[in-house]
Amino acid sequence: MRFIELWTNQFRNLVSQRIPVDNRQVFLIGPNGQGKTNLLEALYALCYGSSFRTNQLKELTVHGEKAFKIVGIYLGDDQIRHTLMLEWKDGKRSMSLDDREVKDRKELIYNIPCIVFSHDDIFFIKGEPEQRRRFFDQTMSMYNPLFFDDLRRYRLVLRQRNQAIKDGRFELLDLYDLQLAKYGLAIQSERTRAVYEFDQIFPSMYKDVSQNTMEVHIEYHPSWNDCATEEEIVEYLARTRSRDISMLTTTSGIHRDRFLVMEAGQPFSQTGSTGQLRLASLIFRTAQMAFFQKKTGKEPLILVDDVLLELDFEKREHFLHLMQTYCQAFFTFLPEEHYFSELAEEGALLYTVQEGRFLN
Numbered sequence: 001m002r003f004i005e006l007w008t009n010q011f012r013n014l015v016s017q018r019i020p021v022d023n024r025q026v027f028l029i030g031p032n033g034q035g036k037t038n039l040l041e042a043l044y045a046l047c048y049g050s051s052f053r054t055n056q057l058k059e060l061t062v063h064g065e066k067a068f069k070i071v072g073i074y075l076g077d078d079q080i081r082h083t084l085m086l087e088w089k090d091g092k093r094s095m096s097l098d099d100r101e102v103k104d105r106k107e108l109i110y111n112i113p114c115i116v117f118s119h120d121d122i123f124f125i126k127g128e129p130e131q132r133r134r135f136f137d138q139t140m141s142m143y144n145p146l147f148f149d150d151l152r153r154y155r156l157v158l159r160q161r162n163q164a165i166k167d168g169r170f171e172l173l174d175l176y177d178l179q180l181a182k183y184g185l186a187i188q189s190e191r192t193r194a195v196y197e198f199d200q201i202f203p204s205m206y207k208d209v210s211q212n213t214m215e216v217h218i219e220y221h222p223s224w225n226d227c228a229t230e231e232e233i234v235e236y237l238a239r240t241r242s243r244d245i246s247m248l249t250t251t252s253g254i255h256r257d258r259f260l261v262m263e264a265g266q267p268f269s270q271t272g273s274t275g276q277l278r279l280a281s282l283i284f285r286t287a288q289m290a291f292f293q294k295k296t297g298k299e300p301l302i303l304v305d306d307v308l309l310e311l312d313f314e315k316r317e318h319f320l321h322l323m324q325t326y327c328q329a330f331f332t333f334l335p336e337e338h339y340f341s342e343l344a345e346e347g348a349l350l351y352t353v354q355e356g357r358f359l360n
């Protein structure tokens with residue numbers, strides 16, 4: 001799969017324009033604040049119908065306007081040209097694929113798998129547990145539609161259960177507990193399997209690039225650690241119900257699971273230097289790519305937002321070697337970062353980005 005051209009209209013600071021991108025590698029080069037990341041965001045929004053920077057699609061419209069539209073023409077794995085469109089208008093999102101309305105964003109997840117490398121990825125290592133849950137849920141949702149469905153259902157039941165607790169409608173809890181246990185156990189089992197497999201990939205990649213002698217690995221600590229069946233979870237929820245009622249929320253479940261990155265028995269967020277944490281976050285993404293490929297046999301589209309800056313030459317070489325298996329890649333660079341030539345293949349497409357314009 002590969003994008004061939006993009007059309008942007010009233011999207012952030014991007015000038016409304018057609019941008020040909022028919023190349024395995026597209027480099028976007030320009031000073032700060034010119035619109036490089038905005039184009040990556042537009043591509044991501046086309047792939048998933050959402051942004052990796054905000055939950056509010058209305059923020060993506062150019063200041064002062066109420067609508068934006070992006071269109072991407074891509075060559076699918078079937079070697080046929082397809083047209084994806086995302087529009088935000090009158091407070092509503094609409095999407096289409098080949099002029100057919102896309103009603104559920106889920107349809108898109110498996111269409112163009114897309115992975116973003118960004119500075120914020122460091123929070124997967126040193127941020128709140130929620131950040132790592134999101135990372136692993138995303139990793140699993142990329143290849144497993146059942147997992148994605150279970151997550152959606154779990155979240156819905158969790159919201160309903162919390163509301164029932166707040167409203168004092170305790171007679172509903174027995175029913176919600178059964179559903180929470182059903183979807184929760186499926187998610188817990190899948191997380192256990194996926195972390196085991198991810199842990200076969202991530203530590204050796206990290207060791208290769210960092211040349212660190214200490215082992216870094218991932219641990220999964222489910223909130224319902226001692227429950228192996230739905231019945232056991234239901235019993236546990238019944239036993240802890242009074243605690244939930246006094247806290248006005250569901251205090252256990254897969255929304256409280258913890259994923260830890262450990263080094264020598266300690267959380268890596270406490271032992272690693274900022275440089276090591278940053279490198280580990282890049283490797284997290286690279287391992288996500290490798291994991292996705294192992295599961296599906298497909299290569300993802302990658303969007304790499306100026307994250308190589310802090311790596312020295314040797315680490316960069318190692319790292320770039322690891323991340324070559326993509327169907328198409330968009331990289332952003334500042335003009336002074338001349339090392340993009342280390343990465344560019346012959347014939348790669350180079351754009352200079354200036355005030356939302358893409359010039360080559």
Ligand SMILES: Nc1ncnc2c1ncn2[C@@H]1O[C@H](COP(=O)(O)OP(=O)(O)OP(=O)(O)O)[C@@H](O)[C@H]1O
Nearest residue numbers: 012013032033034035036037038059060061062063
């Ligand atoms: N909704 C919007 N409407 C108009 N302009 C916007 C909007 N949102 C952001 N901008 C502008 O877009 C520019 C930021 O673009 P972007 O984040 O793509 O920068 P960049 O080229 O990736 O730079 P950096 O190297 O600093 O990351 C800023 O000038 C900002 O004012």
